[in-house]
Amino acid sequence: STMPPLLSAIANAGRHGVLAKSAVVMERLGRVDAIAMDKTGTLTEGTPRLTDVRPLPGGGLDADALLRLAASAEHPSEHPLARAVVDAARERGLALAPAGDFTAAPGRGVTATVEGLRVEAGAPARLLTSDQHADVVSELEESGRTAVAVLCDGRPVGVLGVADRLRPDAAATVAALTRLTGRAPALLTGDNERAARHVAARVGITDVRAGLLPEEKVAAVRAWEAEGRRVLVVGDGVNDAPALAAAHCGVAMGRAGSDLALETADAVVVRDELAAVPAVVALSRAARRLVV
Numbered sequence: 001s002t003m004p005p006l007l008s009a010i011a012n013a014g015r016h017g018v019l020a021k022s023a024v025v026m027e028r029l030g031r032v033d034a035i036a037m038d039k040t041g042t043l044t045e046g047t048p049r050l051t052d053v054r055p056l057p058g059g060g061l062d063a064d065a066l067l068r069l070a071a072s073a074e075h076p077s078e079h080p081l082a083r084a085v086v087d088a089a090r091e092r093g094l095a096l097a098p099a100g101d102f103t104a105a106p107g108r109g110v111t112a113t114v115e116g117l118r119v120e121a122g123a124p125a126r127l128l129t130s131d132q133h134a135d136v137v138s139e140l141e142e143s144g145r146t147a148v149a150v151l152c153d154g155r156p157v158g159v160l161g162v163a164d165r166l167r168p169d170a171a172a173t174v175a176a177l178t179r180l181t182g183r184a185p186a187l188l189t190g191d192n193e194r195a196a197r198h199v200a201a202r203v204g205i206t207d208v209r210a211g212l213l214p215e216e217k218v219a220a221v222r223a224w225e226a227e228g229r230r231v232l233v234v235g236d237g238v239n240d241a242p243a244l245a246a247a248h249c250g251v252a253m254g255r256a257g258s259d260l261a262l263e264t265a266d267a268v269v270v271r272d273e274l275a276a277v278p279a280v281v282a283l284s285r286a287a288r289r290l291v292v
């Protein structure tokens, strides 16, 4: 073919289901030597399901009332956890109430006014003090579930449990990326340490950074780049967008990925296969060898 190597590399990436936004991206992909991966929606399928509804003593709510309140507050959020809560409420036939003054804090959770109550739903580590309901939270997290704390006017009223499935190609992808770069990817996640370690152990990752806010994911990437590493970030969420932008190269998972992540990333996996990531890294390296 007469097509320049980097352009034919873009075309080949397309055949693997990866949309690279420019030829420069292919060149960058071929140079990465360290990988940082997000958990929810990246190593996992990102379509978590609600598994537990635990009203707290003194909260005054039964399971349905708790779920309905949390789902009403979560309704405007595009986070996969929010979708799990809303879907479960719908399946139980609970009619949601309108959410006013909605705000979402990436990596933390949501706040909204529902029926005159200030409802918060999000990370227990951010919303509860360490001794509050630690037994319920750790029971859920130790089995790999994500706990969502629910507060009403500042008072904890319940904890929800949500579980997500590992992508079928997650372990093979981590193995392929490890072979390509000579070291296992790191896991950068906003989720809790226990759920993160549970997933990491199943895919062959030992470098786990949990409980990270979006700017802390950026700081981790910057620290590696300051050591001379060229980092590829693979993510899907609003919370990953700053790290996708800061990295040498950012790749977003397209199917469930947030608009912000897709806009910010250098390349998008449009077919929903994580294994496309090591495939395009290998391809970009081959194309670079032809160019340089």
Ligand code: ADP
Pocket (backbone or CB within 6 Å): 038, 039, 040, 041, 074, 077, 079, 081, 082, 104, 105, 106, 107, 108, 109, 110, 121, 122, 123, 124, 146, 147, 148, 188, 189, 190, 191, 192, 212, 237, 239
């Ligand atoms: P990850 O890095 O694993 O994709 P996120 O940064 O998106 O995770 O979220 C980190 C944590 O913040 C979640 O595990 C959850 O505890 C909390 N969180 C964020 N958004 C929401 C939400 N809409 N509802 C409940 N919890 C949320």
Ligand code: MG
Pocket (backbone or CB within 6 Å): 038, 039, 040, 041, 042, 235, 236, 237, 240
């Ligand atoms: Mg994610």
